[in-house]
Amino acid sequence: MNTTAVIDHITTWLKDYCTTNHQRGFVVGVSGGIDSAVTSALCARTGLPTLCVEMPIHQAPSHVSRALEHVAKLQQHHGNVSLERVDLTPTFDTMERALPESPHDATHQLALANTRARLRMTTLYFLAGVHGYLVAGTGNKIEDFGVGFFTKYGDGGVDLSPIADLTKSEVYAVARELGIVQSILDAAPTDGLFGDSRTDEDQIGASYPELEWAMDLRDNGGSTADLSDRQRTVLAIFDKRRAANKHKMDPIPVCLIPVDLKR
Numbered sequence: 692m693n694t695t696a697v698i699d700h701i702t703t704w705l706k707d708y709c710t711t712n713h714q715r716g717f718v719v720g721v722s723g724g725i726d727s728a729v730t731s732a733l734c735a736r737t738g739l740p741t742l743c744v745e746m747p748i749h750q751a752p753s754h755v756s757r758a759l760e761h762v763a764k765l766q767q768h769h770g771n772v773s774l775e776r777v778d779l780t781p782t783f784d785t786m787e788r789a790l791p792e793s794p795h796d797a798t799h800q801l802a803l804a805n806t807r808a809r810l811r812m813t814t815l816y817f818l819a820g821v822h823g824y825l826v827a828g829t830g831n832k833i834e835d836f837g838v839g840f841f842t843k844y845g846d847g848g849v850d851l852s853p854i855a856d857l858t859k860s861e862v863y864a865v866a867r868e869l870g871i872v873q874s875i876l877d878a879a880p881t882d883g884l885f886g887d888s889r890t891d892e893d894q895i896g897a898s899y900p901e902l903e904w905a906m907d908l909r910d911n912g913g914s915t916a917d918l919s920d921r922q923r924t925v926l927a928i929f930d931k932r933r934a935a936n937k938h939k940m941d942p943i944p945v946c947l948i949p950v951d952l953k954r
Contacts, residue, residue, distance in 0.1 A: 706737040715823040716740030723757030726829040735769040749886040804884035808845025828852040837906040839936025859899035905929035
Protein backbone atom coordinates (compact mmCIF):
# COMPACT_ATOMS: atom_id res chain seq x y z
CA MET A 692 0.00 0.00 0.00
CA ASN A 693 1.22 3.48 -0.89
CA THR A 694 0.49 4.83 2.59
CA THR A 695 1.34 8.47 1.87
CA ALA A 696 -0.87 8.51 -1.21
CA VAL A 697 -3.72 6.86 0.74
CA ILE A 698 -3.47 9.53 3.44
CA ASP A 699 -3.56 12.31 0.85
CA HIS A 700 -6.50 10.65 -0.93
CA ILE A 701 -8.60 10.37 2.25
CA THR A 702 -7.72 13.90 3.32
CA THR A 703 -8.84 15.31 -0.04
CA TRP A 704 -11.98 13.16 0.00
CA LEU A 705 -12.91 14.42 3.47
CA LYS A 706 -12.39 18.07 2.56
CA ASP A 707 -14.24 17.79 -0.75
CA TYR A 708 -17.22 16.03 0.82
CA CYS A 709 -17.47 18.56 3.63
CA THR A 710 -17.26 21.64 1.43
CA THR A 711 -19.52 20.20 -1.28
CA ASN A 712 -22.19 19.58 1.34
CA HIS A 713 -21.78 23.07 2.82
CA GLN A 714 -20.62 21.90 6.25
CA ARG A 715 -17.98 23.64 8.34
CA GLY A 716 -15.88 20.79 9.70
CA PHE A 717 -15.84 17.49 11.55
CA VAL A 718 -16.64 16.04 14.96
CA VAL A 719 -14.89 12.81 15.99
CA GLY A 720 -15.32 10.75 19.13
CA VAL A 721 -11.85 9.90 20.47
CA SER A 722 -11.52 6.80 22.62
CA GLY A 723 -7.79 6.30 22.99
CA GLY A 724 -7.92 3.65 20.25
CA ILE A 725 -6.18 3.42 16.91
CA ASP A 726 -9.23 3.93 14.66
CA SER A 727 -10.44 7.15 16.26
CA ALA A 728 -6.87 8.45 16.42
CA VAL A 729 -6.33 7.91 12.70
CA THR A 730 -9.75 9.32 11.79
CA SER A 731 -9.27 12.49 13.83
CA ALA A 732 -5.74 12.96 12.46
CA LEU A 733 -7.03 12.66 8.89
CA CYS A 734 -9.80 15.17 9.59
CA ALA A 735 -7.26 17.54 11.13
CA ARG A 736 -5.14 17.38 7.98
CA THR A 737 -7.99 18.92 5.95
CA GLY A 738 -7.43 22.25 7.68
CA LEU A 739 -11.15 22.40 8.48
CA PRO A 740 -12.34 22.72 12.09
CA THR A 741 -12.01 19.34 13.79
CA LEU A 742 -13.67 18.82 17.17
CA CYS A 743 -12.37 15.82 19.11
CA VAL A 744 -14.83 14.65 21.75
CA GLU A 745 -13.82 12.53 24.72
CA MET A 746 -16.88 10.88 26.29
CA PRO A 747 -16.04 8.66 29.27
CA ILE A 748 -18.61 6.25 30.66
CA HIS A 749 -16.92 4.45 33.58
CA GLN A 750 -13.85 4.55 31.33
CA ALA A 751 -10.50 3.02 32.21
CA PRO A 752 -8.03 5.83 33.06
CA SER A 753 -5.60 4.49 30.44
CA HIS A 754 -8.19 5.02 27.68
CA VAL A 755 -8.74 8.62 28.76
CA SER A 756 -5.03 9.42 29.08
CA ARG A 757 -4.29 7.98 25.62
CA ALA A 758 -7.09 10.01 24.05
CA LEU A 759 -5.92 13.22 25.70
CA GLU A 760 -2.30 12.56 24.75
CA HIS A 761 -3.38 12.07 21.14
CA VAL A 762 -5.45 15.26 21.00
CA ALA A 763 -2.67 17.27 22.64
CA LYS A 764 -0.24 16.14 19.94
CA LEU A 765 -2.76 16.94 17.21
CA GLN A 766 -3.18 20.44 18.63
CA GLN A 767 0.58 20.99 18.54
CA HIS A 768 0.54 20.50 14.76
CA HIS A 769 -2.96 21.63 13.76
CA GLY A 770 -4.47 24.90 14.90
CA ASN A 771 -7.89 23.76 13.68
CA VAL A 772 -8.23 21.02 16.32
CA SER A 773 -10.25 21.54 19.50
CA LEU A 774 -11.27 19.26 22.37
CA GLU A 775 -14.60 18.82 24.12
CA ARG A 776 -14.93 16.55 27.16
CA VAL A 777 -18.42 15.30 28.02
CA ASP A 778 -18.68 12.99 31.04
CA LEU A 779 -21.58 10.68 30.20
CA THR A 780 -21.17 8.47 33.28
CA PRO A 781 -23.97 10.14 35.31
CA THR A 782 -26.29 10.07 32.27
CA PHE A 783 -25.59 6.38 31.67
CA ASP A 784 -26.10 5.53 35.35
CA THR A 785 -29.47 7.32 35.38
CA MET A 786 -30.57 5.52 32.23
CA GLU A 787 -29.43 2.14 33.56
CA ARG A 788 -31.51 2.62 36.71
CA ALA A 789 -34.55 3.50 34.59
CA LEU A 790 -34.30 0.47 32.32
CA PRO A 791 -35.98 -2.84 33.20
CA GLU A 792 -33.93 -5.77 34.44
CA SER A 793 -33.34 -8.70 32.10
CA PRO A 794 -33.41 -12.37 33.15
CA HIS A 795 -30.41 -13.02 30.88
CA ASP A 796 -27.34 -11.32 32.30
CA ALA A 797 -25.16 -11.71 29.18
CA THR A 798 -27.71 -10.13 26.85
CA HIS A 799 -28.48 -7.46 29.46
CA GLN A 800 -24.82 -6.46 29.66
CA LEU A 801 -24.49 -6.42 25.87
CA ALA A 802 -27.58 -4.22 25.56
CA LEU A 803 -26.11 -1.84 28.15
CA ALA A 804 -22.80 -1.78 26.27
CA ASN A 805 -24.62 -0.81 23.09
CA THR A 806 -26.49 1.86 25.05
CA ARG A 807 -23.13 3.46 25.88
CA ALA A 808 -22.30 3.67 22.18
CA ARG A 809 -25.69 5.21 21.40
CA LEU A 810 -25.33 7.84 24.13
CA ARG A 811 -22.03 8.82 22.55
CA MET A 812 -23.59 8.99 19.09
CA THR A 813 -26.32 11.29 20.45
CA THR A 814 -23.66 13.53 21.98
CA LEU A 815 -21.67 13.71 18.76
CA TYR A 816 -24.75 14.65 16.76
CA PHE A 817 -25.67 17.34 19.28
CA LEU A 818 -22.25 18.92 18.88
CA ALA A 819 -22.35 18.45 15.10
CA GLY A 820 -25.70 20.24 14.99
CA VAL A 821 -24.48 23.11 17.16
CA HIS A 822 -21.38 23.72 15.05
CA GLY A 823 -22.51 22.70 11.58
CA TYR A 824 -20.07 19.79 11.47
CA LEU A 825 -20.19 16.26 10.07
CA VAL A 826 -19.82 13.22 12.33
CA ALA A 827 -16.82 11.27 11.05
CA GLY A 828 -17.04 7.51 11.56
CA THR A 829 -14.15 5.51 12.97
CA GLY A 830 -15.03 2.01 11.73
CA ASN A 831 -12.52 0.02 9.68
CA LYS A 832 -13.25 -2.47 6.88
CA ILE A 833 -13.19 -5.58 9.07
CA GLU A 834 -15.59 -4.08 11.62
CA ASP A 835 -17.95 -2.42 9.15
CA PHE A 836 -18.07 -4.96 6.31
CA GLY A 837 -16.44 -8.12 7.65
CA VAL A 838 -17.98 -9.16 10.96
CA GLY A 839 -20.21 -6.19 11.80
CA PHE A 840 -18.37 -5.44 15.04
CA PHE A 841 -20.05 -2.13 15.80
CA THR A 842 -23.21 -0.81 17.42
CA LYS A 843 -26.10 -0.07 15.09
CA TYR A 844 -27.00 3.60 15.58
CA GLY A 845 -24.07 3.87 17.98
CA ASP A 846 -20.59 4.06 16.49
CA GLY A 847 -22.32 2.95 13.28
CA GLY A 848 -24.37 6.17 13.24
CA VAL A 849 -22.17 8.57 11.25
CA ASP A 850 -22.24 10.98 8.31
CA LEU A 851 -19.21 9.62 6.48
CA SER A 852 -16.65 6.82 6.91
CA PRO A 853 -13.10 7.80 5.95
CA ILE A 854 -11.31 4.58 6.96
CA ALA A 855 -13.99 1.96 6.21
CA ASP A 856 -12.08 0.72 3.16
CA LEU A 857 -8.93 0.06 5.24
CA THR A 858 -8.30 -3.20 7.08
CA LYS A 859 -7.02 -2.99 10.63
CA SER A 860 -3.49 -3.73 9.45
CA GLU A 861 -3.77 -0.89 6.93
CA VAL A 862 -5.08 1.43 9.64
CA TYR A 863 -1.95 0.70 11.67
CA ALA A 864 0.23 1.45 8.64
CA VAL A 865 -1.53 4.79 8.18
CA ALA A 866 -1.21 5.49 11.91
CA ARG A 867 2.55 4.99 11.85
CA GLU A 868 2.87 7.28 8.84
CA LEU A 869 0.76 9.93 10.59
CA GLY A 870 2.90 9.73 13.72
CA ILE A 871 0.12 8.60 16.05
CA VAL A 872 1.35 8.48 19.67
CA GLN A 873 3.10 5.27 20.70
CA SER A 874 0.74 4.57 23.61
CA ILE A 875 -2.12 4.14 21.13
CA LEU A 876 -0.04 2.10 18.69
CA ASP A 877 0.90 -0.26 21.52
CA ALA A 878 -2.58 -0.64 23.05
CA ALA A 879 -4.63 -3.76 22.39
CA PRO A 880 -7.77 -2.89 20.35
CA THR A 881 -10.88 -2.65 22.52
CA ASP A 882 -14.32 -1.11 22.16
CA GLY A 883 -14.24 -0.03 25.82
CA LEU A 884 -17.98 -0.57 26.19
CA PHE A 885 -17.98 -2.96 29.14
CA GLY A 886 -15.92 -1.04 31.67
CA ASP A 887 -13.37 -3.83 32.01
CA SER A 888 -10.15 -4.97 30.34
CA ARG A 889 -11.64 -7.20 27.61
CA THR A 890 -10.15 -6.65 24.17
CA ASP A 891 -11.75 -6.99 20.74
CA GLU A 892 -9.97 -10.32 20.33
CA ASP A 893 -11.40 -11.52 23.67
CA GLN A 894 -14.90 -10.70 22.45
CA ILE A 895 -14.59 -11.98 18.90
CA GLY A 896 -12.36 -14.99 19.51
CA ALA A 897 -9.96 -14.12 16.69
CA SER A 898 -7.36 -11.44 16.04
CA TYR A 899 -7.75 -8.78 13.35
CA PRO A 900 -5.06 -10.33 11.12
CA GLU A 901 -6.94 -13.64 11.34
CA LEU A 902 -10.22 -11.94 10.46
CA GLU A 903 -8.56 -10.16 7.54
CA TRP A 904 -7.41 -13.55 6.26
CA ALA A 905 -10.94 -14.97 6.59
CA MET A 906 -12.52 -11.98 4.88
CA ASP A 907 -10.09 -12.20 2.00
CA LEU A 908 -10.76 -15.94 1.65
CA ARG A 909 -14.53 -15.51 1.58
CA ASP A 910 -14.64 -12.40 -0.59
CA ASN A 911 -12.22 -13.79 -3.16
CA GLY A 912 -13.48 -17.38 -3.28
CA GLY A 913 -10.37 -19.02 -1.82
CA SER A 914 -10.09 -22.75 -1.27
CA THR A 915 -10.88 -24.25 2.12
CA ALA A 916 -9.43 -27.67 1.29
CA ASP A 917 -6.16 -27.51 3.19
CA LEU A 918 -6.91 -25.32 6.18
CA SER A 919 -5.38 -25.86 9.60
CA ASP A 920 -7.58 -26.47 12.63
CA ARG A 921 -7.07 -22.86 13.74
CA GLN A 922 -7.94 -21.51 10.31
CA ARG A 923 -11.16 -23.54 10.31
CA THR A 924 -12.01 -22.15 13.74
CA VAL A 925 -11.35 -18.57 12.61
CA LEU A 926 -13.38 -19.06 9.44
CA ALA A 927 -16.29 -20.41 11.48
CA ILE A 928 -16.10 -17.38 13.78
CA PHE A 929 -16.02 -15.04 10.79
CA ASP A 930 -18.94 -16.76 9.04
CA LYS A 931 -21.09 -16.83 12.18
CA ARG A 932 -20.55 -13.17 12.98
CA ARG A 933 -21.02 -12.02 9.39
CA ALA A 934 -24.32 -13.91 9.17
CA ALA A 935 -25.57 -12.66 12.54
CA ASN A 936 -24.64 -9.05 11.79
CA LYS A 937 -25.66 -8.88 8.15
CA HIS A 938 -28.60 -6.66 9.09
CA LYS A 939 -26.11 -4.02 10.29
CA MET A 940 -24.14 -3.99 7.06
CA ASP A 941 -27.03 -3.99 4.60
CA PRO A 942 -29.16 -0.91 3.82
CA ILE A 943 -32.31 -0.57 5.90
CA PRO A 944 -35.00 -2.68 4.18
CA VAL A 945 -38.02 -0.83 2.86
CA CYS A 946 -41.34 -2.63 2.50
CA LEU A 947 -42.42 -1.79 -1.04
CA ILE A 948 -46.19 -1.80 -1.50
CA PRO A 949 -47.47 -3.27 -4.81
CA VAL A 950 -48.99 -0.55 -6.97
CA ASP A 951 -52.35 -2.32 -7.18
CA LEU A 952 -52.68 -2.24 -3.37
CA LYS A 953 -52.37 1.55 -3.37
CA ARG A 954 -55.10 2.18 -5.91
